[in-house]
Amino acid sequence: MPDEEPGTPVPPGGEDPGVVTLTIPCAPEYVGTARLTILGVASRMGFSYDQVEDIRLAVGEACTNAIDRVARGGNGSGPGSITIRSHVETGRLTIEVEDHTGNGAAADGDAQARPVEEIDPQELGALLMEILVDEVAVEPLPEGGTLVRLTKYTAEG
Amino acid sequence: MPDEEPGTPVPPGGEDPGVVTLTIPCAPEYVGTARLTILGVASRMGFSYDQVEDIRLAVGEACTNAIDRVARGGNGSGPGSITIRSHVETGRLTIEVEDHTGNGAAADGDAQARPVEEIDPQELGALLMEILVDEVAVEPLPEGGTLVRLTKYTAEG
Amino acid sequence: METAMNLKVSPRAVDGTQVLDLEGEVDVYTAPLLRQAIVDLVEGGATHVLINLERVDYLDSTGLGILIGGVKRLKEQGGALRLVGPSARITRIFEITGLNKIFDVYATERDALAAGGR
């Protein structure tokens, strides 16, 4: 995944991902805005209605995770922000949800392995992401915070 | 208007604008995404339905202006990007639409003074912005591109 | 939540009058579709065109410019462009821009057809 800055012009002749970057305060009332932005990005890409909704919910869960982490272990320097970077490519949408909240990753990837009766709401969010998109990668950021990378293919992979 | 970076934590005890920043490629197919983001921001702020639609249209016009400028005088280094920065404050929404396209400002503010028969579609966009929001400021950016600042008050000013 | 952020332009004819049914958003991205549809009708010899806006929920200056262009072009042919069923929201846009003085607007398709012309 190219890590280019949104303002950087696409190199001529190279791959041409349209990059849409949204930054919101890490607070519950802004998650709806992120979902609307993602609706705008995904609905122009040839995804089915259900696939668009899957992406919207997965991104919502990634944002909710970030907010929950802050609520449970805030670092005292304000709520921080969440950056949602969408890379639009032919046949593929990759969305990176990055929180700059000074708290390390909490979500683990293997929620799906446990019986549903034992998982809590936050693990439910991780489970949903795993089911709703084709690839999920979660990694702590060196400067604090967490990066969640969600990938969905237009031809259901 | 504070010019802070979106990632910067709000200073404790200071004014507390929620900042939502969206960056899109400067291309027609992304303007709908910008309008959806703005819908998300404005619809949580106590604006009426018509006011939300006014803001959406004004932001759409600002983006369209930027795209038209690039289409008519591209600087050859790719389409560039548009950044839409929304500052959410009690009673006031300020949206800065900034294009990084290397082309100076074209829109002039006095479109409203002329008879409608003489204006062209682009001036129609400038006229709409003037009518739809409470304050419009247009300035060329030193590094190229244009900044349009739109302000709307929740209690109709 | 609607995911449609697009424009559908469907031409049809009613008693010899050309009608364009629009559905969705007319903006800088979709407006070329509308422009082309009008150009096609004019090149096909149409002089009286009716544009149904009932299902249009967004119209920006690009769309307004194309409608204005259509009005002018059809007037030059001795014809007319009529608009049908704009929402309260779009009616407001016509009013605040003063374009209600240029556009020929009807509440229903029947009213527009009754106004005469081929």
Add this chain to the structure above:
Amino acid sequence: METAMNLKVSPRAVDGTQVLDLEGEVDVYTAPLLRQAIVDLVEGGATHVLINLERVDYLDSTGLGILIGGVKRLKEQGGALRLVGPSARITRIFEITGLNKIFDVYATERDALAAGGR
């Protein structure tokens, strides 16, 4: 385009059964409203609660967690939480998470009321 990005929670009673009509989106922002409404009913002595999801167009893990909590709490009181009219979309979410095995779901309010209990 709907501008509603909120949740409306309206309590009412039908033949002694407490009903919560939900409208809008249940997410991390709005879910506390739903949690509080359920807590209020339970503290008011309700044992059988019916939640109408017909007009809910978004439900995330926060909302699911609260519904699960409601199911558990009412079961502890010897009662039940019943869900009415989830959209195809939300039914799908129940299925992919396996929560359809935990939730008591009915197509209509009538069906849910007919299932008995106070």
